[in-house]
Amino acid sequence: MITRFAPSPTGPLHLGHAYSALLAYDMAQAAGGTFLLRIEDIDQTRARPGWEMQIYDDLHWLGIDWPEPVMRQSDRLPTYAAALDQLWNAGLLYPCTCKRRDIAAAASAPQEGAPIGTDGIIYPGTCRHRNRSGPRPTGAVLRLDMTRAARQVTYHDTSTQIVLPDTFINAIGDVVLARRDMGTSYHLSVVIDDAAQGITDVVRGADLAAATPIHALLQQLLDLPTPRYHHHKLIRDDTGKRLAKRDDARAIATYRTAGHSPQSIRQMVGLPSSSW
Numbered sequence: 579m580i581t582r583f584a585p586s587p588t589g590p591l592h593l594g595h596a597y598s599a600l601l602a603y604d605m606a607q608a609a610g611g612t613f614l615l616r617i618e619d620i621d622q623t624r625a626r627p628g629w630e631m632q633i634y635d636d637l638h639w640l641g642i643d644w645p646e647p648v649m650r651q652s653d654r655l656p657t658y659a660a661a662l663d664q665l666w667n668a669g670l671l672y673p674c675t676c677k678r679r680d681i682a683a684a685a686s687a688p689q690e691g692a693p694i695g696t697d698g699i700i701y702p703g704t705c706r707h708r709n710r711s712g713p714r715p716t717g718a719v720l721r722l723d724m725t726r727a728a729r730q731v732t733y734h735d736t737s738t739q740i741v742l743p744d745t746f747i748n749a750i751g752d753v754v755l756a757r758r759d760m761g762t763s764y765h766l767s768v769v770i771d772d773a774a775q776g777i778t779d780v781v782r783g784a785d786l787a788a789a790t791p792i793h794a795l796l797q798q799l800l801d802l803p804t805p806r807y808h809h810h811k812l813i814r815d816d817t818g819k820r821l822a823k824r825d826d827a828r829a830i831a832t833y834r835t836a837g838h839s840p841q842s843i844r845q846m847v848g849l850p851s852s853s854w
């Protein structure tokens with residue numbers, strides 16, 4: 579068993595991250611497996627080295643360790659580019675020049691507003707007719723042609739639900755696989771890296787459950803294995819809102835400064851004390 583924790587270094591880790599990391603770590607320990615850390619820093623406008631250092635520090639303090647070197651997504655852009663080439667050459671991607679505003683306007687029915695799917699506004703397909711021949715455009719937004727993609731794969735239970743081609747087409751739509759400023763996207767990178775690291779069990783929050791069918795689809799298109807997915811409850815604040823990166827009050831660092839112990843963090847999120 580290989581599990582992982584894959585934070586983005588864009589703010590302090592909070593109790594929700596502690597829960598996720600500890601669950602993945604405990605699961606690997608209990609099975610005599612391996613826990614890996616991966617830094618998801620493709621958004622270079624938001625990632626900061628200082629937050630990355632804080633992640634290492636907080637996780638070590640919680641009693642978590644991992645093999646070095648840590649995989650960092652910003653080192654892996656050529657690998658993502660190769661996967662984009664593969665999908666481009668298969669005719670599954672097209673360049674999109676729409677602005678967010680145009681998408682909302684084009685997608686909105688007069689009374690109902692823009693249709694929202696599990697990955698945000700369902701793209702109305704404005705750029706779908708664009709030229710797909712020649713070399714893959716770089717520095718462009720690339721979308722997955724979901725109608726073609728969904729027809730190329732077979733469907734199986736991804737531990738969430740059985741997803742039919744129509745669900746992909748009508749409830750998700752043409753997702754962005756390369757952002758202009760990054761040359762990749764969360765969906766593409768996470769799938770490639772889980773496979774590259776041999777992750778057998780992905781442990782992550784229920785907020786990402788909606789992304790799992792997209793990931794299972796990409797795994798089939800790229801001929802990668804589908805790991806087991808475990809989506810855990812979200813840790814909420816006293817008002818029931820889920821914790822956000824900016825929620826410094828529940829940052830692990832804040833609890834550390836206030837004198838809490840790693841065991842009391844475990845208790846707060848409802849985990850048994852560690853026996854490792």
Ligand code: GLU
Binds near residue numbers: 584585586618768782
């Ligand atoms: N990097 C993502 C985040 O910080 C998590 C990715 C995942 O677990 O699939 O929320």
